[in-house]
Amino acid sequence: MYQKLSKTLLGAVAALSVMGGAAAAENWRAWNIHSDGHPNTPAMDRFSELVNEKTGGDVTIEVFHGGVLGTQPDALEQVRIGAIEVGNFSLGPIGPMVAEANLVSLPFIFKNVPHMFRVMEGEAGQIVAGAMADAGLLPLAWFDAGARSFYAQKAIHTPDDVAGLKIRVMNNDLYTAMISAMGGNPSPMAFSEVQQALKTGVVDGAENNFPSFKNVGHYEVTTDYSLSEHLIIPECICVNTAKFNALSPELQEAVRSAAQEAALYQRELWAVQSEQARKDVEAAGVTVTEIADKAPFQNAMGKVYEDYLAANPNMRTLVELAQATE
Helix, strand or coil: CHHHHHHHHHHHHHHHHHHHHHHHCEEEEEECCCCCCCCHHHHHHHHHHHHHHHCCCCEEEEEECCCCCCCHHHHHHHHHHCCCCEEEEECHHHCCCCHHHHHHHCCCCCCCHHHHHHHHCCHHHHHHHHHHHHCCEEEEEEECCCCEEEEECCCCCCHHHCCCCEEEECCCHHHHHHHHHCCCEEEECCHHHHHHHHHHCCCCEEEECHHHHHHCCHHHHCCEEEEEEEECCCEEEEEEHHHHHCCCHHHHHHHHHHHHHHHHHHHHHHHHHHHHHHHHHHHCCCEEECCCCCHHHHHHCHHHHHHHHHHCHHHHHHHHHHHHCC
């Protein structure tokens, strides 16, 4: 009788343990604006697979691609409040809500893409990440989004080559100030309008990374692409801070490790796509100009930085940390 009762109790305890484990499992959703063909899409799928594998199914992530869970501003807010747990975001739109994230929008703050990663994975990046986490967006890893460079009907070797040109830029005071500092005429406009504006001469040039330059056909209406790399804005895998902090230390480490591994995979995919895009536009007749010395461009940004730091004095230490990173 006692033995039978003991077995019954043990069975009940085991069943409750299984039920408790199931209840404790975290089933998260992830937002991604990109669709098939973009490096971030397989990278986010890889992140999901790795999280499931590394946590033994205690955390699962379903990735929704193509922005189906909403626009980027909506998704940012949803992740901030925890309605969506994970997002793949550019740091550009995060700047208005987290001042430290604006570091990456300062023209020529980075020497090149490898330098950007050294900054973001060093002390300056830790400050940016901490401020983002305080706002509800904890970055787990940084994705490559390439470097934005100038393209026009002539090669750009120095800031003087920008003087007098009408250059399309994104609608951001830092970007318009950058063009003005080089003597150019900034022309903010919607990205969808750039192709026709280049074709008709409404603008003389624009700026973007190689894949975008190629994929939207801007190479068809310009002759020269100059590797100024004036803006290098990374993307992140960001998780809602409270959701992440609620995990055990072991699960936190597993999720972070999965993100960092997925980020390395994304960077490999981005490098392949970017190199292929360069080959494609060169084969189509576009001249690609290397700029070995970016110091003249960086020096031309003196007034831009002066005005920015006067308006944002708390950013000075962070900017100096980034600039001092080798």
